Amino acid sequence: TIKLWKFKDINDHQLYLYENLLKRNWTADLTIMETFRQALAKYRSELGDNAQIILHKGNTKRKQKINFVFHNRVAAIPDTIFEQLPKTNPFPQETRYRSCAVVGNSGIMLNSSCGKDVDKHDYVFRCNLAPLLPFKVDAGMKSNLTTMNPSMVLGRYKALKKTHSIKQYNEDISQYDGMLWNPCFAYEGNGQPTLKAFLSFKGKKPKMVCGNPQHFKSVLNFWQEKELTNKISTGFYLATTAIQLCDEVQLYGFWPFSAHYGDTRSDVPYHYFDDLSAAKADSEHSMNEEFDLLVQLHTLGILRVNAGSCS
Ligand code: CDP
Numbered sequence: 363t364i365k366l367w368k369f370k371d372i373n374d375h376q377l378y379l380y381e382n383l384l385k386r387n388w389t390a391d392l393t394i395m396e397t398f399r400q401a402l403a404k405y406r407s408e409l410g411d412n413a414q415i416i417l418h419k420g421n422t423k424r425k426q427k428i429n430f431v432f433h434n435r436v437a438a439i440p441d442t443i444f445e446q447l448p449k450t451n452p453f454p455q456e457t458r459y460r461s462c463a464v465v466g467n468s469g470i471m472l473n474s475s476c477g478k479d480v481d482k483h484d485y486v487f488r489c490n491l492a493p494l495l496p497f498k499v500d501a502g503m504k505s506n507l508t509t510m511n512p513s514m515v516l517g518r519y520k521a522l523k524k525t526h527s528i529k530q531y532n533e534d535i536s537q538y539d540g541m542l543w544n545p546c547f548a549y550e551g552n553g554q555p556t557l558k559a560f561l562s563f564k565g566k567k568p569k570m571v572c573g574n575p576q577h578f579k580s581v582l583n584f585w586q587e588k589e590l591t592n593k594i595s596t597g598f599y600l601a602t603t604a605i606q607l608c609d610e611v612q613l614y615g616f617w618p619f620s621a622h623y624g625d626t627r628s629d630v631p632y633h634y635f636d637d638l639s640a641a642k643a644d645s646e647h648s649m650n651e652e653f654d655l656l657v658q659l660h661t662l663g664i665l666r667v668n669a670g671s672c673s
Pocket of ligand 1: 489490596618
């Protein structure tokens, strides 16, 4: 059997169907995409300006109390963070980016030669500080918005307690352009390391930003009403957000399976840049349900899931 990383196994037959379905010619369906966008927007409508993707000085007041996404807790935004928020909303309001790539972290990126294709997009989203230069050929270099998660701060950077971890962190981060998206108000317990990560960066780029918990919640609510029960993964949140922000959305590196057929059957590591095993990866997301939804969105022409080689 082929493992679906995290959760249940799928059989060869299902995997084969997915691959062949994704290989067929794909065209965007702008009408259905707009319908989907409007459905998403309904989940933000009560929030007005507060629904924007990140916190900035225009939608947040000094010392404002902020609700956490995953905990029933409210905390005032620290002054040190508030000072560094962007002055205004950096995302277009009336217009959209023409074409966007969302790069997930699946090992399917290895030997894909998709780097050039990824970089051709006008706006590129990346997840959880995936390294750039060593994977330039397969995953590209462009980075407009990159997310960071608290487990990264705690694991790779040892909670940013030691000078050398902070130095390493500052060096690593400076490879990204655009924004570095922190889930500042997502998890109560891990909130502190995330805030520390935000404040420990002293470089000029990327711009540190805090994800807006209300925006995240609106996406979460949207999907929960469509039967997605678990916490959505970062990649799935970005894919949904990209539909809001972009005319066309293409996904790369979304493949939560341990094998791929292509020309010959090959094993697929969980990540393309480290040897994290699925067992160690947290199991809080429903990757099977998410992937199934992404394939449905692909079939409808709302986004494109690229799961093969680009050469
Ligand atoms: O921390 P999280 O599990 O959300 O993410 P990650 O392992 O750093 O990977 C980033 C995103 O890529 C995930 O949130 C998934 O949406 C996607 N992914 C995937 O589709 N297949 C994989 N084998 C690994 C990640």
